[in-house]
Amino acid sequence: MRLSKSLIPTLKETPAEAQIVSHRLMLRAGMVRQMASGIYAWLPLGQRVLANIARIVREEQDAAGAEEVLMPTIQSADLWRESGRYDAYGKEMLRITDRHERELLYGPTNEEMITAIMRDAVKSYRELPQIPYHIQWKFRDELRPRFGVLRGREFLMKDAYSFDLDRAGAVVSYKKMMLAYMRTFQRLGITAIPMRADTGQIGGDLSHEFHVLAPTGESGVFYDAAFEAGDALAATDIEQFYAQMTGIYAATDEKHDLAAWNNVPPERRREGRGIEVGQIFYFGTKYSQAMDFAVTGPDGRRIHPEMGSYGIGVSRLAGAIIEARHDEAGIIWPDAVAPFRAVILNLRQGDAATDPLCEQLYAALGREALYDDREERAGVKFAEADLLGHPWQIIIGPRGAAQGQVELKRRATGERFELPVAEALVRVRG
Numbered sequence: 509m510r511l512s513k514s515l516i517p518t519l520k521e522t523p524a525e526a527q528i529v530s531h532r533l534m535l536r537a538g539m540v541r542q543m544a545s546g547i548y549a550w551l552p553l554g555q556r557v558l559a560n561i562a563r564i565v566r567e568e569q570d571a572a573g574a575e576e577v578l579m580p581t582i583q584s585a586d587l588w589r590e591s592g593r594y595d596a597y598g599k600e601m602l603r604i605t606d607r608h609e610r611e612l613l614y615g616p617t618n619e620e621m622i623t624a625i626m627r628d629a630v631k632s633y634r635e636l637p638q639i640p641y642h643i644q645w646k647f648r649d650e651l652r653p654r655f656g657v658l659r660g661r662e663f664l665m666k667d668a669y670s671f672d673l674d675r676a677g678a679v680v681s682y683k684k685m686m687l688a689y690m691r692t693f694q695r696l697g698i699t700a701i702p703m704r705a706d707t708g709q710i711g712g713d714l715s716h717e718f719h720v721l722a723p724t725g726e727s728g729v730f731y732d733a734a735f736e737a738g739d740a741l742a743a744t745d746i747e748q749f750y751a752q753m754t755g756i757y758a759a760t761d762e763k764h765d766l767a768a769w770n771n772v773p774p775e776r777r778r779e780g781r782g783i784e785v786g787q788i789f790y791f792g793t794k795y796s797q798a799m800d801f802a803v804t805g806p807d808g809r810r811i812h813p814e815m816g817s818y819g820i821g822v823s824r825l826a827g828a829i830i831e832a833r834h835d836e837a838g839i840i841w842p843d844a845v846a847p848f849r850a851v852i853l854n855l856r857q858g859d860a861a862t863d864p865l866c867e868q869l870y871a872a873l874g875r876e877a878l879y880d881d882r883e884e885r886a887g888v889k890f891a892e893a894d895l896l897g898h899p900w901q902i903i904i905g906p907r908g909a910a911q912g913q914v915e916l917k918r919r920a921t922g923e924r925f926e927l928p929v930a931e932a933l934v935r936v937r938g
C-alpha cells in the first residue's frame with residue numbers, strides 16, 4: 509500500500525479513554541476504532557493482523573487433524589434450552605426476538621450448535637473421532653468491556669470441539685489441542701503458559717487456560733520458572749509433551765494450590781499477571797447426554813460421545829501480542845503477525861534518485877510492503893514507522909540512492925545495515 513492513499517488514521521495524542529498500552533497503541537496506530545462499547549471496527553492494519561493471527565491458528569488446527577466449518581453467529585434459543593444453558597447463561601447472552609416473536613441469540617460459544625450438527629450428521633462409532641472448528645465472531649454482553657479488544661463484547665474466537673468414543677480418546681484429543689496451542693503461540697511470537705484452571709460456564713473436570721505474561725493481565729498467575737526454559741515443544745510424542753507440560757507447576761489464582769506450590773523450590777517460584785488467550789476443556793458427555801447425541805457402537809449399543817472444547821481469542825491476541833511486544837516508540841510486531849513485513853521510507857519525496865528506487869522496491873515487495881510516499885519530514889516518517897512496528901524499515905535517502913544503496917533497520921533490535929538494493933531485498937524477504 510501507498511501510505512498517502514491508505515486508511516491508516518494514526519493519532520499523535522494519546523487517547524484519554526485507553527488505560528493500557530495495547531489499547532493506546534492500537535488506537536494511535538489506526539488499527540481499530542470503537543463503534544459502540546466493546547465493539548470495534550478493524551481498519552486495514554488491524555484487519556491484516558487479525559487475518560495473520562487467524563491464518564496461523566487455522567494452520568495449526570488443520571495440522572492437528574481438526575476440520576474447519578463455519579457456523580452462524582445467530583442461534584436459536586431452543587437449541588440452548590436443550591442443554592439447559594438458556595436460562596443459566598444470564599445477562600452476558602445477547603437475546604434477540606425476530607419479527608415472528610421467535611427467540612434468538614447472538615452466540616457466545618457453540619457447544620450446543622455443534623452438538624446438534626453432529627447429532628444430525630454422525631451415526632456410527634466408525635465416524636469418530638472428529639474435531640470440527642470455526643473462526644467466528646462471538647458476542648458476550650460483558651459487564652465491563654475494557655482494555656480495547658482484550659475485553660470486548662463482540663470478539664473473534666477460534667472454537668474447536670472434539671468428539672470421541674471414550675474418555676481415553678477424548679484425553680488424546682485434549683492433549684493434541686494443547687500441543688497445537690503451544691505451537692500456535694510460538695509461531696505468533698509470544699510465550700503462553702498453560703495453567704490449570706476452573707471450568708466455569710462450560711462445565712467439566714479438566715481444563716487449562718493459556719496465559720501471556722503481562723503486568724496488565726487480569727488474572728493472577730503462579731508458575732514454576734522451569735517453564736521459562738520452554739523445551740516441552742521439542743518432545744517427541746504427545747504423551748511425553750503432555751507429561752512435561754503438566755509436570756511443571758502453573759495455575760491461575762482461582763486454581764492455585766498452596767500444597768503443589770510448596771513443592772516448588774522457592775527460588776523457582778514466579779508470581780505475576782497473565783492475559784488469558786485460550787482455554788481448553790474436557791467435559792465428557794455433559795452436552796451429548798443433555799442433547800441426546802449418540803452413535804451406534806460396535807455391539808449395537810448407543811454411545812454418547814465424550815467431548816471437549818477449545819477456544820482461542822483471535823481478536824484478544826492482537827492486543828495481547830502488543831502487550832508482550834512493544835517499547836516506548838510503539839509496537840514491535842513479530843514477523844509472522846506484522847501487517848507489512850517492511851515499510852519503505854522515502855526521505856525526499858520528488859527526488860530524481862529516491863523516487864525510482866522506492867518504486868522499484870515497492871514493486872518487488874508487493875503486498876508485503878507499505879510505501880511511505882507522503883510529503884513529510886524524515887522525523888515524522890521515522891516516528892510513525894516505529895509506532896506501527898513493521899519488522900523492517902527500508903530507508904532511502906538521496907545520497908545512498910544515487911549509489912543504489914539503502915539503509916535497513918530492524919525494528920526489534922534497532923540494528924542498522926547499509927546495503928545494495930538486491931541484498932536488502934533478500935534480508936527483508938527472510
Ligand code: ATP
Pocket residue numbers: 617648650657658659660661662663665708784785786787819820821822823824
Ligand atoms: P475471560 O475469563 O477472560 O472472561 P472466558 O474464560 O470467559 O474469558 P472462554 O469461554 O474460555 O473465555 O473463551 C475462549 C477465549 O476467548 C478466551 O480464552 C479469550 O481469549 C477469548 N475471549 C473470551 N471473552 C472475551 C472477550 N470479552 N473479549 C475478547 N476475547 C475474549
Ligand code: MG
Pocket residue numbers: 717784786787
Ligand atoms: Mg476462559
